[in-house]
Amino acid sequence: MTEDRLAWLSAELAGTGTVSLRDAATALGVSEMTIRRDLAELEERGAARRVRGGARAIGPQTFAQRRDRMARAKSRVAAKLGQFVPATGAIAFDASSTVMRLAADLSTARDLVVLTNGPDTFAALQGQPGVIPMLTGGQLDPRTGSLVGPLASRAAGQMTVRRFFASAAAIDPSGAHEETLEEAEVKLALARGADEVVLAVDSSKLDSRAFAVGLDWERIDVLVTELDPDDDKLRPYRHLAALH
Numbered sequence: 001m002t003e004d005r006l007a008w009l010s011a012e013l014a015g016t017g018t019v020s021l022r023d024a025a026t027a028l029g030v031s032e033m034t035i036r037r038d039l040a041e042l043e044e045r046g047a048a049r050r051v052r053g054g055a056r057a058i059g060p061q062t063f064a065q066r067r068d069r070m071a072r073a074k075s076r077v078a079a080k081l082g083q084f085v086p087a088t089g090a091i092a093f094d095a096s097s098t099v100m101r102l103a104a105d106l107s108t109a110r111d112l113v114v115l116t117n118g119p120d121t122f123a124a125l126q127g128q129p130g131v132i133p134m135l136t137g138g139q140l141d142p143r144t145g146s147l148v149g150p151l152a153s154r155a156a157g158q159m160t161v162r163r164f165f166a167s168a169a170a171i172d173p174s175g176a177h178e179e180t181l182e183e184a185e186v187k188l189a190l191a192r193g194a195d196e197v198v199l200a201v202d203s204s205k206l207d208s209r210a211f212a213v214g215l216d217w218e219r220i221d222v223l224v225t226e227l228d229p230d231d232d233k234l235r236p237y238r239h240l241a242a243l244h
Helices: 001-014 021-028 032-044 063-067 070-084 097-103 119-125 150-157 181-192 233-239
Strands: 018-020 049-050 053-057 086-095 111-116 131-135 139-141 146-148 162-167 170-172 177-180 196-199 212-215 222-224
Touching: 001 018, 001 032, 001 053, 018 021, 018 119, 021 032, 021 053, 032 049, 032 053, 070 097, 070 162, 070 196, 070 222, 086 097, 086 196, 086 222, 097 119, 097 162, 097 196, 111 119, 119 131, 119 162, 150 181, 162 177, 162 181, 181 212
Parallel strands: 086 111, 086 162, 111 131, 162 196, 196 222
Antiparallel strands: 018 053, 049 053, 139 146, 170 177, 177 212
16 A cells, blocks of 8 residues: 555654665565655655655755645645634734745735744735734744744744644644754744644644654644545544644
């Protein structure tokens, strides 16, 4: 099964940092062409980077690298998120490429403050009628394009918002995971000041882990994916949050 092979390849990458076409094909009893297609799928999901003869694991990705991954799925997620955006008040966006797709169209806003630690998201908010963009400040992490560090966390913790819209590098029943501790800290600060947390991820992030746990399920109220809420892939999360 394809998902079984992808799981094996992901585990190999997590354990050794690299995987070769020849070794993987031998271990899994399939052709190198099959492994090549599997690695292409992992690269599309942002979980590996193909190199000559195989692939290697990747750590944090820049915003530009993440922006076009799973683009259609992210667009469907963003369309669902629109129903959670109030016309007035204050909300917060993380620096994810998924949430930025929502930032590009806030047509119902009338007097809406939007706080973010994402410079690209902040730029997308400029000039939108009824939207008052605010940037946390902080240190720009060149690995992710996010503003992080004590200043970003302090600014994030000083505001109360109606909803915090966040994505994650990976999620599983233990929580939402991030590639860096610094990113996780800022998201925790934003979540503490939010009445409600909406977690938006495409399905490639399900049942996987990254370096640091950002938000646990006690802080997450709503999980939004491109899938139908009744999809069997979401079964492990049905008792953890409202699904959309």
